[in-house]
Amino acid sequence: EFIEVAEVPEELLGNSARVVRRGAEKLGLHGQPLRRNARHCKGSGVCCFGCPTEAKRSANVTWVPAAVKAGARLFAGSKADRIELGKQHVVHAGALQLEADAVVVSAGTLHTPSLLWRSGVRHPALGRNVSIHPACKASALFDEEIRGWEGVPQGFGIHDLHGEGILFEGIFTPPEFGAFALPFVGAKLTQVMEQYAQMAAFGFLIEDRSVGVLRLDTSRPQLFYELGKPEMEKLRRGVDMLARIFFAAGAREVFAPVAGFESLRSLADIEGLRTARLSPAMFELSAFHPLGSCRASRDPSRGVVDQQLEAHDAQRLFVVDGSVFPSSLAVNPQLTIMAFAQRAARHVHARLSGAPRA
Structure with missing residues (x-):
């Protein structure tokens, strides 16, 4: 809805x-007919250039405004260069240095493993699959x-x-x-x-x-x-x-x-x-839909993240995007990514509330 x-x-x-x-x-x-997140579409026919009427309910008109309204701070135009991993993680983004108890990386299948690599993660499955x-x-x-x-x-x-x-x-x-x-x-x-x-x-x-x-x-x-x-x-x-x-x-x-x-x-x-x-x-x-470069697995030797999408090699570092899927889906992965994100959000909340790693 x-x-x-x-x-x-x-x-x-x-x-x-x-x-x-x-x-x-x-x-x-x-x-x-396909089901699309564009209930009020006017049929402009220029989807490839971006929706001119904001009928397409993409993240910039749905999740991002909702997150800001809920208290999130948005640093537009900033690029995450690396994450300094430790008891208190530090995200380096140009002149910005942001301390965080937990970090969620959602840069996509091509750029999430690149950011993790620059942050010192060297898991053998990183960037593969x-x-x-x-x-x-x-x-x-x-x-x-x-x-x-x-x-x-x-x-x-x-x-x-x-x-x-x-x-x-x-x-x-x-x-x-x-x-x-x-x-x-x-x-x-x-x-x-x-x-x-x-x-x-x-x-x-x-x-x-x-x-x-x-x-x-x-x-x-x-x-x-x-x-x-x-x-x-x-x-x-x-x-x-x-x-x-x-x-x-x-x-x-x-x-x-x-x-x-x-x-x-x-x-x-x-x-x-x-x-x-x-x-x-x-x-x-x-x-379309590149997937799999940080695949999830219960086995630490096979997956970059566990079944809760928390990195095997770092505490409270999460990956929440299509890179965690272990295999091709054969369908558009949007809803599956959203479902994974909801599940991961509950786990992030639990970890920040003091729950031990599952």
């Missing part, structure tokens, strides 16, 4: 999602006008392949973003962009079992990640299914994010994609 989660109403779904729904239904797939939810998208050209930039860009999902580790969700970007997301240059790009009002787009993410590692002894953390064959086959399967959905909906051309298969014009072209020898480098990929 606090972040006002609600299903996207039909009038804001957008024609790109409706086209995908039409194709999915013809193939016997089951899609549904990183999953990233590799993602792909495809777009398609139709004879009908779609105007996909109108409505909610990510308001519809298809979950039939979730058991295979593939989750389909809508994605449509305004033309200024869409132009460089297409696999074309020159005259072909111009030709396609002139028909942008007739395009639909959709995407998917996959559950990855491959894991990456962060290099932490640099000015900024560097992630090294190699996509495995199981993940590549999920990507192939996802692109294959998206193309079939678009053709079932009436597309005359599908633009696939795979080198050598950028333009698909028939089901026969899809069969070529299905049987081709592919490598990970042939996919145009993005990644």
Whole structure:
């Protein structure tokens, strides 16, 4: 209730999602509007630039003001350089030095381990076990006008392949973003962009079992990640299914994010994609929801933090973000992170009240 989660109403779904729904239904797939923390959304369609109406109940308009109202002090623009660990922790942030009985680090999967490294933590699991939810998208050209930039860009999902580790969700970007997301240059790009009002787009993410590692002894953390064959086959399967959905909906051309298969014009072209020898480098990929670089484990040799999210190597040092998850979730981790945060908050309160470590 606090972040006002609600299903996207039909009038804001957008024609790109409706086209995908039409194709999915013809193939016997089951899609549904997504639930979002934007109950009062007006369908501006510019989510990628930030919500212009504050309808999206992100942390800056919900949790942060609530924390300040409850007595929290906010140091905007400050960067935590390191934490001096001891009986009384000291957070060094530029000219600031803040003493604390307990410190909660929530800098995310890439930067939390980097801060801990600068603070002297040398746990063998620190910066390892990183999953990233590799993602792909495809777009398609139709004879009908779609105007996909109108409505909610990510308001519809298809979950039939979730058991295979593939989750389909809508994605449509305004033309200024869409132009460089297409696999074309020159005259072909111009030709396609002139028909942008007739395009639909959709995407998917996959559950990855491959894991990456962060290099932490640099000015900024560097992630090294190699996509495995199981993940590549999920990507192939996802692109294959998206193309079939678009053709079932009436597309005359599908633009696939795979080198050598950028333009698909028939089901026969899809069969070529299905049987081709592919490598990970042939996919145009993005990644979302990095997780796992400070994984939790009851075993001190395996996890950076324990099951209460308190660091094994330091008293009253907590990590509360996606970095504590031991494996890929295959879904957006927002609610899971919030649930972990609530649980951790109770434990932090207990520890500050004198309770022994569990």
